[in-house]
Amino acid sequence: MSLKNFTSINDIDExxxxxxxxxxxxxxxxLNNKLGNNKTLGLLFFNASLRTRLSTQKAALNLGMNxxxxxxxxxxxxxxxxxGTIMNGATAEHIKEAAAVVSQYCDIIAVRAFPTLSDKxxxxxxxxxxxxxxxxxxxxxxxxxxxxxxxxxxxxxxTISENTNKKKPKIVLSWAPxxxxxxxxxxxxxxxxxxxxxxxxxxANPEGYDLNPEITKDTPIFHNQEEAFKNAxxxxxxxxxxxxxxxxxxxxxTDWMITKGKIGNAKFMHCLPxxxxxxxEDAVLDSDNSLVIDQANNRxxxxxxxxKKILENG
Amino acid sequence: MSLKNFTSINDIDExxxxxxxxxxxxxxxxLNNKLGNNKTLGLLFFNASLRTRLSTQKAALNLGMNxxxxxxxxxxxxxxxxxGTIMNGATAEHIKEAAAVVSQYCDIIAVRAFPTLSDKxxxxxxxxxxxxxxxxxxxxxxxxxxxxxxxxxxxxxxTISENTNKKKPKIVLSWAPxxxxxxxxxxxxxxxxxxxxxxxxxxANPEGYDLNPEITKDTPIFHNQEEAFKNAxxxxxxxxxxxxxxxxxxxxxTDWMITKGKIGNAKFMHCLPxxxxxxxEDAVLDSDNSLVIDQANNRxxxxxxxxKKILENG
Amino acid sequence: MSLKNFTSINDIDExxxxxxxxxxxxxxxxLNNKLGNNKTLGLLFFNASLRTRLSTQKAALNLGMNxxxxxxxxxxxxxxxxxGTIMNGATAEHIKEAAAVVSQYCDIIAVRAFPTLSDKxxxxxxxxxxxxxxxxxxxxxxxxxxxxxxxxxxxxxxTISENTNKKKPKIVLSWAPxxxxxxxxxxxxxxxxxxxxxxxxxxANPEGYDLNPEITKDTPIFHNQEEAFKNAxxxxxxxxxxxxxxxxxxxxxTDWMITKGKIGNAKFMHCLPxxxxxxxEDAVLDSDNSLVIDQANNRxxxxxxxxKKILENG
Numbered sequence: 001m002s003l004k005n006f007t008s009i010n011d012i013d014e015x016x017x018x019x020x021x022x023x024x025x026x027x028x029x030x031l032n033n034k035l036g037n038n039k040t041l042g043l044l045f046f047n048a049s050l051r052t053r054l055s056t057q058k059a060a061l062n063l064g065m066n067x068x069x070x071x072x073x074x075x076x077x078x079x080x081x082x083x084g085t086i087m088n089g090a091t092a093e094h095i096k097e098a099a100a101v102v103s104q105y106c107d108i109i110a111v112r113a114f115p116t117l118s119d120k121x122x123x124x125x126x127x128x129x130x131x132x133x134x135x136x137x138x139x140x141x142x143x144x145x146x147x148x149x150x151x152x153x154x155x156x157x158x159t160i161s162e163n164t165n166k167k168k169p170k171i172v173l174s175w176a177p178x179x180x181x182x183x184x185x186x187x188x189x190x191x192x193x194x195x196x197x198x199x200x201x202x203x204a205n206p207e208g209y210d211l212n213p214e215i216t217k218d219t220p221i222f223h224n225q226e227e228a229f230k231n232a233x234x235x236x237x238x239x240x241x242x243x244x245x246x247x248x249x250x251x252x253x254t255d256w257m258i259t260k261g262k263i264g265n266a267k268f269m270h271c272l273p274x275x276x277x278x279x280x281e282d283a284v285l286d287s288d289n290s291l292v293i294d295q296a297n298n299r300x301x302x303x304x305x306x307x308k309k310i311l312e313n314g
Numbered sequence: 315m316s317l318k319n320f321t322s323i324n325d326i327d328e329x330x331x332x333x334x335x336x337x338x339x340x341x342x343x344x345l346n347n348k349l350g351n352n353k354t355l356g357l358l359f360f361n362a363s364l365r366t367r368l369s370t371q372k373a374a375l376n377l378g379m380n381x382x383x384x385x386x387x388x389x390x391x392x393x394x395x396x397x398g399t400i401m402n403g404a405t406a407e408h409i410k411e412a413a414a415v416v417s418q419y420c421d422i423i424a425v426r427a428f429p430t431l432s433d434k435x436x437x438x439x440x441x442x443x444x445x446x447x448x449x450x451x452x453x454x455x456x457x458x459x460x461x462x463x464x465x466x467x468x469x470x471x472x473t474i475s476e477n478t479n480k481k482k483p484k485i486v487l488s489w490a491p492x493x494x495x496x497x498x499x500x501x502x503x504x505x506x507x508x509x510x511x512x513x514x515x516x517x518a519n520p521e522g523y524d525l526n527p528e529i530t531k532d533t534p535i536f537h538n539q540e541e542a543f544k545n546a547x548x549x550x551x552x553x554x555x556x557x558x559x560x561x562x563x564x565x566x567x568t569d570w571m572i573t574k575g576k577i578g579n580a581k582f583m584h585c586l587p588x589x590x591x592x593x594x595e596d597a598v599l600d601s602d603n604s605l606v607i608d609q610a611n612n613r614x615x616x617x618x619x620x621x622k623k624i625l626e627n628g
Numbered sequence: 629m630s631l632k633n634f635t636s637i638n639d640i641d642e643x644x645x646x647x648x649x650x651x652x653x654x655x656x657x658x659l660n661n662k663l664g665n666n667k668t669l670g671l672l673f674f675n676a677s678l679r680t681r682l683s684t685q686k687a688a689l690n691l692g693m694n695x696x697x698x699x700x701x702x703x704x705x706x707x708x709x710x711x712g713t714i715m716n717g718a719t720a721e722h723i724k725e726a727a728a729v730v731s732q733y734c735d736i737i738a739v740r741a742f743p744t745l746s747d748k749x750x751x752x753x754x755x756x757x758x759x760x761x762x763x764x765x766x767x768x769x770x771x772x773x774x775x776x777x778x779x780x781x782x783x784x785x786x787t788i789s790e791n792t793n794k795k796k797p798k799i800v801l802s803w804a805p806x807x808x809x810x811x812x813x814x815x816x817x818x819x820x821x822x823x824x825x826x827x828x829x830x831x832a833n834p835e836g837y838d839l840n841p842e843i844t845k846d847t848p849i850f851h852n853q854e855e856a857f858k859n860a861x862x863x864x865x866x867x868x869x870x871x872x873x874x875x876x877x878x879x880x881x882t883d884w885m886i887t888k889g890k891i892g893n894a895k896f897m898h899c900l901p902x903x904x905x906x907x908x909e910d911a912v913l914d915s916d917n918s919l920v921i922d923q924a925n926n927r928x929x930x931x932x933x934x935x936k937k938i939l940e941n942g
Binding site: 380388389394398399400402407408410411412414415416420 | 920
């Protein structure tokens, strides 16, 4: 099936066929290198990016598309999202114009915009992403929004599929320590991706750190990391700030750091960037059980699959 | 006719044939997609840009050129423009070298450099643009200089031509309120473009805000907005700071804001970015009479026409 | 011979054949414009750049490669280079991951990272460049590291070869004044390049400014500029901070500024950017004896040669 926009894991109609197609792209990445000819992908960054920035450009290039990158804050104008605002302050251009204008030059627009982590309602409204969906006239790809990082979630599903022969592997998404308040997007999209796969999926996090229950749904949540890790085939580590006590860092010790001792022979996953010896110890990242570089590699093929599906819809 | 540089509306020999050719490019934008092969367009930004940044890249790509973008301040070195300066201060590279060097890598150089709005003589000397003209060895395109924005003026001429069947439509360039001191470039280039077309062109601005008389020449200037707007077919809104009392914001109320009531059935134009409900009210921008997104779209074809003419000269 | 990485002048096996091949590329720059198809060059800048930024992109484009540029500090995450660090400070991503990840998207990685000029041991360890060599899985090109700028050194060798018919021309590398503490990289790589050529090469610098003796080896060093300049065919000017009294600016007068009177009919060279009337007077830069723009032009062909050799090795 072709695709209009890609903003959350829910845009994946059947995850196993997507994984299969991504693997085929990985085998032969230049097969469709005419599909994007004369088409432009605009990559708009409201926040820092390394993997997403490079892999999404690479994916576009593999399809013969022209990527155009813009750091919105540094390169252009402060953007206003409020409806009916009298714009006599810091913002110089309204999203109504910005999104419509970029649509004149780009055949697809990819957007990264992180949450405030201070205004839960605003973040959950996905006001940046949804404003692009509303006011742009071309397809939108989410390169990590306030609450979702679906290119990462799709990547992770591909990577798990490549690294197991088990019929129903056990996957644990584990909260891990950090010094800063981080978004929920990666955790959310990973959870949603796992819920679509035929896996035994559980989440481990300290009390007070449960993710949004509308996303975790009936996924078992353990507040005891050791118990959750029993017989795990894959441990996916990620920090996030509290959801209920929104955006707060409640736990400052490093009890939950991922160690070799804790994970045994399970494969280790993380979306990166990762803070070594805070989130996870060197011994895990430097072991053969770490899949983090494979995940990074698969970002290209996840993005290329999404672009291909949108271009085929065009 | 082919083209050496494009720095002001005066570089347009016959505007109607340019408009005609731009419309043909718009109908078939990839017709000349080999013309720019193996050629590089350097886009040098001394200031922020959204439309110009994206549309000029898109225009180059449509012609098969490779665009290379550089934010001069952030990416490279502070540039010195003074002649004979002992460079023992903040600037690290002289424009003599910078322009000559960029000419080694780029077949055409496009430059954006805004005015100081504090030093009239310096701004009117167009020292940045003219330094590139003097010291570069390749064609120069003005992406908005101290006093001119000819890619915008050409775009606006194309857009007006597309949106009227009248033999001699009435066009009003109206000053509109803003909180900051803004350049005169857009107003100047729009006035010069209209003076080349077979239109009934007038300017409306508050007293004290008359543009440079060497540019407005014999264009009627109204200090009464209502009177100027009578029977207008197109209202082009733009703020600019005072020209005589150079760079000053003299009028702080919003009497001159463009409203639906004021413009009636006239088409509305603005170069963007525009501050909503300060320059113009939502009801105008959100109506079918607004041409602002069409203008943004035509930026690509104005730039592509200019690039094509320069490449054909090469 | 093909090439694995290009990190110093020592990677040049036989400089005369390299110079010859670069001249052939310059004659016919698009001859190999399929060699880089479907390949990506990642240009990672930890510091400002104009010539290197543009010429290396141009070189990649001439070979049909796709350049992807990233300003590491502004676009991505703070990078940690320490081994075993508990990353609970300002850095968010370890070079182990960063280099391995970028290797997933780029077929070649080019890196610019200037020295601290405060920590000699750290600078001499070339910790940034060597970390990329260690942790990346693709070839690395040095776009100026703490102690080396080999693309510049190769460029300078090409430029000298183009501008002399003498069997053994006399070349002087002369220290020149500056207000800031500058790196030794250009001086080092120029010295190493000259040592490989059949030239009469000497260095002139004030006392206290001798470069690293492991690099200058048996090259004669004059502390008297006038004496060094006698019968010179080429004067290459460059400031550097003290090496022994590491990173210090010891001499604040401008006695050593390069003047027309001092250099006579010798050709003048500088890597640029250059501060006029501090390092060298206008009369020299504006004379026909100045080769600085030719040097800048040859940066493209030096980079293109290096890329070609690496691609042919691939």
